[in-house]
Amino acid sequence: MSANAAIQSEPPQAEMSAAPILALRNVQRSFGPIQILFDISIELHPGEVHALIGENGAGKSTAMKIMSGYLEASDGEIVLDGQPVTFARSREAEARGVTLIHQEFNLAQLLSVEQNIFLGHELKKGWLLDHATMRAQTRELLDRLETPLDPRAKTADISVPEKQMVEIAKALSRKARVLIMDEPTAALTTRETEVLFRQIDRLKEEGTAILYTSHKLDEVARIADRITVMRDGHIVRTALRGELNEDQMAEAMVGRDLSDMFPPKRPADGAEPVLEVKNFTIGTLVKDVSFTLARGEILGFAGLVGSGRTELMEGLFGVRSSTGSVAINGRPVRIHNAEEAMTAGLVYLPEDRKENGLILTQDMRRNLTLLALKKFSNIVIDRKAEEAALDKAIVEFDIRAPSRDVLVGNMSGGNQQKVLLAKIMLAEPQIVIIDEPTRGIDVGTKQQFYTFIHKLAEAGHSVIVISSEMTEVIGLCDRVCVMRRGRIEGEVTGQEVNEDVIVRLAMGLEKKGNGHD
Amino acid sequence: MAMTDTTSNAPANGKGTGFKFDIQALGPILALVVLIVIGYLLNPDFLASKNITNVLSRSAFIGIMAVGMTFVITAGGLDLSVGSMTAFIAGIMIMVMNALIPALGTGWGVILIGMGTGLMLGAIAGAVNGLLITRMGIEAFIVTLGMMVIFRSLVTWMADGGTISLNFSIGSIYEPVYYGGLFGIRWPIIVFAVVAILGEIAMRHTAYGRHCAAxxxxxxxxxxxxxxxxxxxxxxxxxxxxxxxxxxxLYVPRLGSASNSTGLLWELETIAAVIIGGTLLSGGFGRVWGTVVGVLILGLIDNILNLTDLVSPYLNGAIQGVIIILAVVLQRARKSSR
Structure with missing residues (x-):
């Protein structure tokens, strides 16, 4: 820490002489007795991408909310164009050109894309709305973002990456001078991320100041002109482009060495398949998929968002109707709902923990036992057994919560994910499907999850991991199925499990049979 | 909503909810106690056992239904049809019993068949509501609004615009089911208590209650x-x-008749009791004991207005309305202060 402080005390000012548009000066923030931010100073310069990185809970979101008027600073000042300002609310910040794009979307689900983009800033012709101009501008913005969306499409019906693009379009339409992006690429595929980066470049040229957060350090290394690393509410490092490599960033964030993110790969316990899937089809989303899974294996599923990975797993779990044959331990099974799946020994950890995984308004205990509730209830629920299960889960999965009764919605993303993993493991499954194990969680917790997954396989569970993060699939799995447009485009094993091969398969640049053709 | 800071795992939040939860739990009870004190101060007869018996047995109808309604609302549903369903079931029960007298004579046999008919009809009517909502995917509000109107109309038609009356001799045999009881406690009160206790256990300690909340x-x-x-x-x-x-x-032996005005607005009183008791109208959290308190609050207000001439009993509805809105406002305030 002291070494870092020494580096940080030499403020880099060589090439960045332009005055900042927006700056935080010695900002403090407390929630009740808990201080979240300590003495934060950040400068956003025109035409510069400033990346703010740190683990979940490091205070990034709080800092961003203070910059954009969603929260007030307890102490210190916000300086806009050289003048101290206080934003009474986010609208005031927006009116002055400071826009925050939330990590969780702020879109009205039942309104159209166009209505959302202009929400609160509708263009008018006299008394009436100017639909024609708004539609034309929406088209233009979406074109710019290379997102072929109908402006009239209902927001609820579009995909998650499309929603992210709509959020960005919305910010662009406000002619923001300072754009604050909270993990904009968390839900984007590689291709969409590229589109976003081109837009960021373009905004930079136009002189927009951009604050960017991401857990994807390769992105940060690529686009950031300046990097600020936060840990536990403090700024621990500020660096210019090229001064930090990804490992150094991770180290600064976590405060310890992260050279071994992944435990060593382990082979399956044998060739005997636990799960055999043949000609599995779900409407037009998943077509004729066949694969097998062995005991103790960690099988990866890669592919672009929308390639049918999640749908396939939801079909296997019985929450989508499907055709085709599934056998577990050599015995054919028909699974029509989650309970049948659980009885057959298969559980699924959903991609979206807030929508499908956890009840945010309930405590840990109720969430933990919901799936396997039968185990805890005869006629009435055995409260003691539940508490014991929670005790065990807290230790086993290192769940950190301020108290046992805290609502799950008030816990950090990483801890929520741990509760969710503990929940599905209570069902004592043979087959565990984990969809995006580490979405939106910090580096330190990610590493923990990789260890958990490894331990599950070691204990004889068969694990399927779906992930959009290439490093994750490559680091965890000895065998990877790559999906594209609802089909398994190819399967790679051993040495072939590398980024290049997987990307080529996912993009349809290469075709590969299941090992024999 | 945008303000929910998911990244800050502030312990203050946890403590805050715990503390507020207690106030939320105590609110309805406090209101009930205040009402009892006011009632006693205004008229000492208020606490006489005869008066209490009266209030409780009249509240029992709403109370029994409100326990069921707590589960419906907790699971994110709603049922507007219960008031007219009562009228319809009572009407059919009376007609069935009257029709059976020539064949079976006047005795408990007829009454038991009548009771069985009532319970059966209730189950069927509930199943129709439930199937339309879950299988056809129609909004609970629409389905039960439709059923409410249908049942009301059917009763009016069955009574030909008047009243369906139970045969007098059957009525006098049946009467003790409302007016009689055990150890001086009337049957409706006993039944209400049993239903409430079972409901409380089901809500808090069984997988079913957990599932409704989920x-x-x-x-x-x-x-x-x-x-x-x-x-x-x-x-x-x-x-x-x-x-x-x-x-x-339990209602049929009280008046021995059913008409167009039987059970009028009971659905609203039932829902109101549930909400006053602290169950969330949007679903996800339900409290059976709270519902019982809610029922008692509504019953006592009615009774106090009748016993005193402070406010016209005609204003009873207005006062209930204010209390319902107030209860929800308080819920809302607690939620946002969290």
């Missing part, structure tokens, strides 16, 4: 957690239907 909080999470969402929902309506049948079984 569905009301987030249907998708429930589905991914192996909860049979449709079946659990359907069951809430069936159980409520049976409880409406049970309330009718």
């Amino acid at each position: 569905i009301g909080s987030n249907e998708q999470v429930a589905r991914y957690s192996a909860v049979h969402v449709k079946n659990v929902r359907l069951m809430t309506y069936v159980v409520l239907g049976i409880l409406v049948g049970l309330a009718s079984v």
